[in-house]
Amino acid sequence: DILMTQSPLSLPVTPGEPASISCRSSQSLLHSNGYKYVDWYLQKPGQSPQLLIYAGSYRASGVPDRFSGSGSGTDFTLKISRVEAEDVGVYYCMQGLQTPLTFGGGTKVEIK
Amino acid sequence: EVQLLESGGDSVQPGGSLRLSCEASTFTFSRNAMSWVRQAPGKGLEWVSGISGSGTGRYYADSVKGRFIISRDNSKNTLYLQMNSLRAEDTAVYYCAKASCGDTCFYGLGVWGQGTTVTVSS
Numbered sequence: 628d629i630l631m632t633q634s635p636l637s638l639p640v641t642p643g644e645p646a647s648i649s650c651r652s653s654q655s656l657l658h659s660n661g662y663k664y665v666d667w668y669l670q671k672p673g674q675s676p677q678l679l680i681y682a683g684s685y686r687a688s689g690v691p692d693r694f695s696g697s698g699s700g701t702d703f704t705l706k707i708s709r710v711e712a713e714d715v716g717v718y719y720c721m722q723g724l725q726t727p728l729t730f731g732g733g734t735k736v737e738i739k
Numbered sequence: 740e741v742q743l744l745e746s747g748g749d750s751v752q753p754g755g756s757l758r759l760s761c762e763a764s765t766f767t768f769s770r771n772a773m774s775w776v777r778q779a780p781g782k783g784l785e786w787v788s789g790i791s792g793s794g795t796g797r798y799y800a801d802s803v804k805g806r807f808i809i810s811r812d813n814s815k816n817t818l819y820l821q822m823n824s825l826r827a828e829d830t831a832v833y834y835c836a837k838a839s840c841g842d843t844c845f846y847g848l849g850v851w852g853q854g855t856t857v858t859v860s861s
Contacts (some may be wrong), residue, residue, distance in 0.1 A: 634856060666848065674782060675834055675851040675853055676776075676803050676836075676851055677851065678839070678847060678848055680847045681839065681840075682840075682846065682851070683807055687839075687849055723844070726786075726789060726845065727801070730783060730784045731783075731788065733785050
C-alpha cells in the first residue's frame with residue numbers, strides 16, 4: 628500500500644497570511660499520462676470532507692483561487708495564499724493512483 | 740445539485756451484520772465509480788471500498804476484505820455496503836463518495852454524503 632505522510636500535524640495560522648501543508652508519498656504518484664494522482668480535502672468542523680484539489684493541481688469546482696496544489700512525483704504541497712477564518716479544519720491528502728486509496732494522517736489548521 | 744444520502748447505520752453487537760445504502764440524485768450514476776470512506780471517532784479518514792461504474796470492478800481495504808461486500812444498483816441509483824462479522828474497530832461514520840474522474844478511476848472524490856454512524860459494541 629502507498630503510505631501518505633503529512634506535515635505538520637497542527638498549523639496555527641494568522642488570517643491574511645499564507646499557509647502551506649506538505650504531503651509525501653512512499654512511491655511516485657506520477658502516472659504515465661502526466662497526471663499526479665494526489666487529491667487534497669478539507670473537513671470543516673462537524674462536516675463531511677470536501678474536495679479542494681484533484682490530480683495534484685486542479686482546483687475543484689467552487690474552490691477559491693487562494694488554494695493551490697503543486698508537487699513532484701512523491702512530494703506535494705497545498706498552499707493557501709491568504710488564510711481566511713472559514714479555512715479552519717483538518718486537511719487531508721489522498722493518493723488515487725492505486726487501490727487501496729490511502730489518506731495522509733491530516734493537518735489541523737486553526738486560527739492563532 | 741448532486742446529492743448523496745446514506746442510511747442503514749445502527750448499533751450492532753460484535754459478529755453482527757449491517758447493510759449501508761447510499762442513494763444518489765441528479766447525476767448519471769453509472770458513469771462514476773463510487774467509494775465508501777470511514778472515520779473512526781476522533782480519527783482520520785480511511786478508504787474502505789470502491790466500485791466501478793458498471794459494478795464489475797470491486798476493491799477493498801485489507802482491513803475489511805472478506806467481511807464487507809460493495810455493490811450497486813444503477814437502476815436505483817444506489818450504492819450498498821454489506822458489512823458482516825463486524826468488529827469493535829469497524830465503529831465509525833461511513834461516508835459514500837463519488838469519484839469525479841469517471842467510471843473506472845477513484846480519485847477526485849467530489850461529492851460526499853453526510854455520513855451514517857455504525858457502532859459495534861456488546
